[in-house]
Structure formats: structure tokens, C-alpha cells
Amino acid sequence: MNIRIHNLGKQYGAFPALDGVSLDVRSGELLALLGPSGSGKTTLLRAIAGLEHPERGQILFDGEDATGLSVQARRAGFVFQHYALFKHLDVRGNIAFGLEVRRGAERWSKARINAKVDELLALVQLDGLGARYPAQLSGGQRQRVALARALAIEPRVLLLDEPFGALDAQVRRDLRRWLRELHDRTGLTTVFVTHDQEEALELADRVAILNRGRIEQVGTPGEVYDQPASPFVYGFVGEANRLPARAQGQVLEVAGAQWPRAASVPEGQALEVFVRPEDLVVEAEGDWQATVGLVQRSGPRQRLRARLAGATSDLEVELPAGAPAYAAGQSIRLGARRYGVFPAAAG
Ligand code: ADP
Ligand code: MG
Secondary structure, eight states: OOEEEEEEEEEETTEEEEEEEEEEEOTTOEEEEEOOTTSSHHHHHHHHHTSSOOSEEEEEETTEEOTTOOHHHHTEEEEETTOOOOTTSOHHHHHHHHHHTOOGGGOOOHHHHHHHHHHHHHHTTOTTOTTOOGGGSOHHHHHHHHHHHHHHTOOSEEEEESTTTTSOHHHHHHHHHHHHHHHHHHOOOEEEEESOHHHHHHHOSEEEEEETTEEEEEEOHHHHHHSOSSHHHHHHSSOOEEEEEEEETTEEEETTEEEEOOTTSOSSSOEEEEEOGGGEEEOTTOSEEEEEEEEEEETTEEEEEEEETTOSSEEEEEEOTTOOOOOTTOEEEEEESSOEEEEOOOO
């Protein structure tokens, strides 16, 4: 099922939690909603689920207006970070819950529910643990039960709100891979909320970046990393150095260096050039003279802080594996092999 979100708005008092959000989720894709805490991710996910009612905008499920539909009618499966399992039910009972509460013509037979639970236990790789209670499971196992419970109702879309947020790093990484494989097998349209850029880039087919209730960019992990659409995306997905710049005629002047100006770069206003640490290169013919400050080694990687002549702050430089070692105080020349140009932030 595809989801079309059009101009969604939700206020809490005077504060816009969602400020005109439009987004298409393609059928069968795994889309990550990525943004800092408070950017509106949970509000957006809850609006898709039908748990939150936006004041304006529309949500279409496969072209049909779902804005007024109940949670049940939307048939969305969800897993939240703190959406705890029922403590008094064993794993089988938890997974079957959404099926057991059905009444009338909707109700499945006991045998059919049992067969479905068996199938889901196998899918989330918890065969043999059906009789355990939540307290007897690890954090990662509990989230897999929560996922099986969400899948039991055969949802049209799966909504996951930081489902691995409370787990430690290694378990998170394992579950991330596992979820990706599960998604590839089920092909279920999935929206995955996270504030962790690494998680989003590794897991998702596409990433939507949310900031202050607005979508800043939607693209594949490669696109949002390689061609950030805004200063916010540059800083939030990966890291960026910022250099003062100004364009005049055919020239873009960047911290004293003169580059050709692209037609899209506005003239006569303060600009900022954004360069990722790994896109700064040490080379004899580099544009800028710089002095090496702190040198850091972490595994195969070498990182430098370097200060341009006349500048008051340092640049971060990430050197490729196998680069020569540098020492503090050394004089080098730096160039940029990829960059973005944006109007300078006011103030
Ligand atoms: P995220 O999930 O990205 O951390 P949320 O969607 O939870 O962000 O929240 C977005 C903004 O809306 C935040 O500033 C939050 O404080 C505010 N907010 C969320 N829920 C409520 C609520 N029930 N009442 C008042 N403000 C809320
Ligand atoms: Mg949240």
C-alpha cells in the first residue's frame, strides 16, 4: 500500500509540531523518518496510525482518503519504544492479542489463530519461546514479540517508532539487519522513526529528514548524504565544516580562495560553503594554507584539526586510510573536492 501525506498540520498551543508536511511513502518501501528530538516524528507517525488528529491536511492510503478513518479501519501495525508487552500474557498470548479481541464475523477460529501465531514465531525467530513471559525475555526478544504482535493483524502498513531505541548498541545493530531482512521477505510498506542517522542510512530505502515539523529532504541514503539539500541536513546527516563565502560575477570567493561561480549561486549576499571532513584533501596545490592542530587516530582513520591562515576556528579533516601521518604545527595545503553553497544563516 502507498501512503500520500498532503500538507499535514498539527499545533500544540501556539507550537506547530507538524508544519505543512507532505510526503509519499511508496508501496513496499522501508522509509526512515529521521530528525532530532522534538522535530515531529512521533506526531507524524501517530497521525498515519490514526492516533493523532491533525487540524489540516490529508492522508491517503492507496489513493483513498484515510483522514477520517479509525485506528482499526486503517489496519496499521505499530511498535513503539515504550509500547510495552502485556506482562500477564505469555509470548503466544501477546502475539495473538489483536486477533483474540476481534468479535463477530471478524473473529478467527482458535485453530487459525494458533497457526498464525506459529507462523509469526518462526518469522521473528522465537520458535520454542511461546510459553515465556515478557519478564523472561531479553530486550531484543521483547521487541521481536512486539513486532510479531503488530504483524498478527496483517497490517497494510507497519509503523515503528524508535523500536530499538532502548537497546544497547550491538543488539541494535543486529536487530537493524534482522529487520531489513524481514522487510525484504514480507515487502510490507514500513515507516521507521529514528533520531539516529546511522540507523536510518543503513536500514532504509529512502530517508525523510524532519526538522521543526517540516520535511527538509527526502531521498535515498546516498542522496541525502552526498547532496544535502540544506545546512540542517549537512549538519544532521554526517558532519560539515562551514566556510564564509561570497559570490561576485563569475567568482565564488571561499575563505580567500577563488572558485568559479555556478549559475545557481546568488550574488552579493553572505554565503556559507559546507564541506564534509572526508571531502577536504591535503594536497600541494590545495586552495588554502593551513596549520595542523590536534591529530587523532581511531583504528585505521586519521583525523586532523587544521586552521586556515587568518581564521579563528578549526576545520575537521578526515584522511583516507593509508594517508601519511601528520603532526601538530605542520604546515599543509587543503582543498575541497565536494561542497555545498547556501545563504549564510542570519545573525
Ligand atoms: P519527536 O518524536 O521527533 O521527538 P514529537 O512528535 O514527539 O517529536 O513532538 C514534536 C513537538 O510537539 C515537540 O516539541 C513536543 O514537545 C510537542 N508535543 C508532542 N506531543 C505533545 C502533546 N501531547 N502536548 C504538547 N506538546 C506536544
Ligand atoms: Mg518521538
